[in-house]
Amino acid sequence: MRKVLNILPLCVLGLGLFSAVFAGEEKTITLDQVPKPILDTINEKLPDSKVVSANTETEIDGSFVYEIQGVLEDGRKFEFDAYENGEIQEIEIEFAEDMVPKAVMNAIEQKLPGFKPTYIEASHSASLKVVRYEFVGEMGNETIDINVSADGRRIEIADS
Known part of the structure; x- marks a missing residue:
């Protein structure tokens, strides 16, 4: 029992280091790798926009987010962050x-x-x-x- 209690802090430390290493990790993807529900949601929310690039990111809490960059009809840039099912995490628009x-x-x-x-x-x-x-x-x-x-x-x- 004592050995288990001695190892427990090391396990917690290891898990924290593992999370810190992989949190915020970005990977560039092609637009055809973006799930259709996300593209549909972008077209619904920002109908006259043009999608130009995409990447994925693993957040600190372990969630997996697609980050889609594009341009609005008036030339302002946007980033559309969503989960695989199309649920919106955040939409950032240049002002x-x-x-x-x-x-x-x-x-x-x-x-x-x-x-x-x-x-x-x-x-x-x-x-x-x-x-x-x-x-x-x-x-x-x-x-x-x-x-x-x-x-x-x-x-x-x-x-x-």
Whole structure:
């Protein structure tokens, strides 16, 4: 019994290391390897879009996600993340600064005066409702990533 208890922490450590090694692992795939339910869902949610590339990723929790990159009719880029059955994990769409609500931009200016966005994307739920904004930008001589809630009330600097 004592040997089992001594080995248990090693097993837990090994499992954690195994998960860390394979979590976030991306693999490029061809568009014909994307399951039909996912392509159907993209056509339903973003009907005038063009799919251009795809990859798969194993998430930290072990789930397997297809990440489909494409372009909307107006030229903005998107990434459509979904499970094999077509269930949407997240839809990220490139945004111009003038598309972001003033309340969000004002909140950023208050919390991070001088922040200059260079790239913005809006993260959408399956219903295409914006749930957060992700910004990359310059703050002094630094490039930082920030995540902002859809209402601008929560702002966090992301790990780089």
